[in-house]
Amino acid sequence: MVLKGRSLPRGSSRKSSSSTLIFSIMIICSFFVLILLALGILSVPSSSGDSPKAHDLSTIGHRTIPSDRRSESKDARADQWVEVISWEPRAVIYHNFLSQDECEYLINMAKPHMEKSTVVDSDTGKSKDSRVRTSSGTFLARGRDKTIRAIEKRIADFTFLPVDHGEGLQVLHYEVGQRYEPHFDYFQDEFNTQNGGQRMATVLMYLSDVEEGGETVFPSAKGNISAVPWWNELSDCGKEGLSVKPKMGDALLFWSMKPDASLDPSSLHGGCPVIKGNKWSSTKWIRVNDYNA
Numbered sequence: 001m002v003l004k005g006r007s008l009p010r011g012s013s014r015k016s017s018s019s020t021l022i023f024s025i026m027i028i029c030s031f032f033v034l035i036l037l038a039l040g041i042l043s044v045p046s047s048s049g050d051s052p053k054a055h056d057l058s059t060i061g062h063r064t065i066p067s068d069r070r071s072e073s074k075d076a077r078a079d080q081w082v083e084v085i086s087w088e089p090r091a092v093i094y095h096n097f098l099s100q101d102e103c104e105y106l107i108n109m110a111k112p113h114m115e116k117s118t119v120v121d122s123d124t125g126k127s128k129d130s131r132v133r134t135s136s137g138t139f140l141a142r143g144r145d146k147t148i149r150a151i152e153k154r155i156a157d158f159t160f161l162p163v164d165h166g167e168g169l170q171v172l173h174y175e176v177g178q179r180y181e182p183h184f185d186y187f188q189d190e191f192n193t194q195n196g197g198q199r200m201a202t203v204l205m206y207l208s209d210v211e212e213g214g215e216t217v218f219p220s221a222k223g224n225i226s227a228v229p230w231w232n233e234l235s236d237c238g239k240e241g242l243s244v245k246p247k248m249g250d251a252l253l254f255w256s257m258k259p260d261a262s263l264d265p266s267s268l269h270g271g272c273p274v275i276k277g278n279k280w281s282s283t284k285w286i287r288v289n290d291y292n293a
């Protein structure tokens, strides 16, 4: 007796073998994608809701290096890293931007020439004596020697703004009780913008540590200012805004202009009174155009 099996039509057997093939290819592909995801070679795009909010200052990654481990030698710069501290105003800290030797060099060059600091009179555009700024300071001409040229080149690399847009370095000294009340670095007069245009950005370099006080404070910064990791170390003045504690060699870059070239009022900033110790700093103001120094 011959058993008769039901034979499938030819077309349907070809169809089932091609769907098996497609199914197998899909399984193999999914397997590869899973391996690539596991190895981190592929990643799943995350929605913007997962990324830190621009004004969430608690997301600042903070790391400190004990002062005795800062660098092997005074002329070498210790570990460098950049920390975004605010989006409004746009501000970042470049840690260990200067070596200890460079800080001491700037202080020693400036020391014999320190004079009481002045401010710009918005009506006349001229410098005037003022109680809002009680530090002393002096300017070191742009490109005046090898060390200063190296620092100015580093500033240009850091900011992407040419050396020729920079004013000379200003070195400032604050003793106990001395401060600089909150102000804008951009000009509100016609006179001072004739050479080089508006001030676009500022690089503030700390040439010394300060035992207490002396923070650079941004009272109009947007964000949860008390979330910064260094909040408990700040003076009362420092707690009036987003603050940066001076640390020898660090540089603070902030922008007085927004990306659309309008002036940024959130860049209002000041130097808090020094409570203990001394504060030495150096400021580089950078213009929109070439500045004839």
Ligand SMILES: O=C(O)CCC(=O)C(=O)O
Pocket (backbone or CB within 6 Å): 172, 180, 185, 204, 214, 215, 216, 217, 269, 270, 271, 272, 281, 283
């Ligand atoms: O010394 C500070 O922390 C602020 C200095 C400053 O505001 C400036 O030089 O424009």
